[in-house]
Amino acid sequence: MTSTARADELRSILRDRDETYERETHVRSSLSAINADAEWRALYDELKTLELELAGTPRRGFCLAYVKRKRRYCAYRARDGGTMCTLHRDLEESSDGGGDGDGGGGGGDADGAAAVCQAIERTTLASEGEATSTTLVNVTSGKKKNINRRMKKMTNPLAxxxxxxxxxxxxxxxxxxxxxxxxxxxxxxxxxxxxxxxxxxxxxxxxxxxxxxxxxxxxxxxxxxxxxxxxxxxxxxxxxxxxxxxxxxxxxxxxxxxxxxxxxxxxxxxxxxxxxxxxxxxxxxxxxxxxxxxxxxxxxxxxxxxxxxxxxxxxxxxxxxxxxxxxxxxxxxxxxxxxxxxxxxxxxxxxxxxxxxxxxxxxxxxxxxxxxxxxxxxxxxxxxxxxxxxxxxxxxxxxxxxxxxxxxxxxxxxxxx
Missing domain, CATH: 3.40.50.150 (Vaccinia Virus protein VP39)
Structure with a gap:
């Protein structure tokens, strides 16, 4: 079975588990519920591992942060002088010990990028259901940020x-x-x-x-x-x-x-x-x-x-x-x-x-x-x-x-x- 087919199968299995859990408990499923069931947790971890594998590697010169919610790497260009975009900059600086802004050259070399990518999603689920990343570059927030709003008309300074x-x-x-x-x-x-x-x-x-x-x-x-x-x-x-x-x-x-x-x-x-x-x-x-x-x-x-x-x-x-x-x-x-x-x-x-x-x-x-x-x-x-x-x-x-x-x-x- 291919990785894509197995991922689709796991999503179907996990959806059935979610529905069963909600029907029996009248409560929506959560990471706490997943942690409490070893089999459920194993299926969840397998799916997340496959999704990271199917995401491939980020394009050279682009942000190295893996966005779990979207099952892909960030689509933004790496900030000037860094390996991640400005929105994910704190993750980059946490993972490299507080960089000074001079590392990476907008994505680094291919081997360096590949090494970072291989380590990106080693995620453990804490006992209370919180996801923490050992490399601090796994983006889990589902909040969307509208950064494209701008002034539609320039102010005439000669007025x-x-x-x-x-x-x-x-x-x-x-x-x-x-x-x-x-x-x-x-x-x-x-x-x-x-x-x-x-x-x-x-x-x-x-x-x-x-x-x-x-x-x-x-x-x-x-x-x-x-x-x-x-x-x-x-x-x-x-x-x-x-x-x-x-x-x-x-x-x-x-x-x-x-x-x-x-x-x-x-x-x-x-x-x-x-x-x-x-x-x-x-x-x-x-x-x-x-x-x-x-x-x-x-x-x-x-x-x-x-x-x-x-x-x-x-x-x-x-x-x-x-x-x-x-x-x-x-x-x-x-x-x-x-x-x-x-x-x-x-x-x-x-x-x-x-x-x-x-x-x-x-x-x-x-x-x-x-x-x-x-x-x-x-x-x-x-x-x-x-x-x-x-x-x-x-x-x-x-x-x-x-x-x-x-x-x-x-x-x-x-x-x-």
Whole structure:
């Protein structure tokens, strides 16, 4: 009998057992009931072993977590610099002793992946019916997570309400961060933070990982132009204040207009992640990373301050790279590139026949800034160098979407000269 036929037979037997148990006890079957019957437990274990065998092995470069409910491996691409996707990252770090985000190279080699896969589902059922995995990579939760919800319409930053600079003072920041002494802590600012996933992660579950990666404990500020998202994010901070490891706050304004007037205290790092692409020629003025804004960032950052940018729209990432590279106040952060490593093109990191079909992030024809506005003097860089992973060891909501859609993210980091 084939494995598939035996699995079908076992499912039929187990369904009959479930129905019999419910008919006799008037209670739905459970793992506790399975544990109490040695024969039932043996049939259950045999089926789970067969389902894992029939699942095969995960595709190279994809998440190694086996999703028992779906009887297959996770369909998301492995996060940049890891062997599992962001949703299963905690399982990866638990199983490897608390990884630093530098392992695996988006899935590791084939032998390494096979070794992990062989160990994934050695599951024992505890006496009270709870499933625990000896390798901590067996996903048992049946809860579905809707990560694909997004803003349907981009906010026009040139609209009149967003042209007045927002001014904040030291008293405001002292009140936000809990006193003037707290302002001495270095500040990280995420521009265009959307729902604030990156700041929320750095404030709570990724706080210690970020501190290990950067050797800095940051205060955190998210800047977002769409006010309802800021209100919701600050409400989240208030609700979760007791569990936050870092101080966090969100501000509603247009960063291109207000970055200086916010008077951000002790700013040390600025992130511009996944900005709206505004690909068409008539919308070029709405792009975030312009030469003027690069100069503004250089003005507010101290010497050694960091700027990190990324996008899954390659043309936009390349333009941001070129705009920043054209500014003499910035130079590539070689320390971060050495620590994180550089991104390889899919065709360079694996055989061509194994390269997944990548999902395009933006369908419109791209109009470059240099083509539209020749006076900007933005020339294409001769060789762009992309980081392999996020240098702050955290993630945005968009990072998770990119993993689900098998979409690469182009990242770079510079420091203020």
């Amino acid at each position: 009149a309400p967003y042209q007045t600079p927002k001014t904040l003072d030291e008293a405001h920041w002292a009140r936000v961060f809990g006193g003037s002494d707290a302002l001495k802590r270095p500040l990280l600012v995420d521009i265009g933070t959307a729902k604030g996933g990156f700041i929320k992660a750095l404030a709570r579950e990724r706080a210690d990982a970020c501190t290990r990666a950067k050797s800095i404990e940051y205060n955190l500020v998210g800047v977002e132009i769409y006010e309802p998202l800021v209100i919701a994010a600050n409400a989240w901070v208030q609700t979760n204040r007791g569990s936050l490891k870092r101080r966090a706050h969100f501000v509603h304004c247009n960063a291109n207009v207000s970055l200086k007037s916010l008077n951000l205290p002790n700013i040390r790092a600025i992130c511009v992640q996944f900005p709206d692409p505004w690909s068409r020629a008539r919308h070029v003025e709405r792009r975030v990373m312009t030469p003027d804004f690069a100069r503004t960032i250089a003005d507010v950052l101290p010497s050694g301050g960091e700027l990190y940018c990324c996008s899954d729209v390659r043309a936009l990432a390349e333009e941001m790279y070129d705009v920043v590279a054209a500014n003499d106040d910035f130079k590539l952060d070689e320390v971060t590139y050495k620590r994180i490593g550089e991104m390889a093109e899919p065709s360079e990191s694996m055989p061509l026949e194994n390269v997944p079909e990548l999902d395009e992030a933006h369908k419109y024809e791209w109009k470059s800034l240099s083509d539209i506005k020749s006076e900007e003097n933005v020339q294409p860089s001769s060789k762009r160098r992309w980081l392999r992973a996020n240098p702050y060891d955290a993630h945005t909501e968009r990072d998770i979407v990119c993993e689900g859609k098998i979409r690469p993210v182009y990242r770079f980091a510079v420091i203020r000269a």
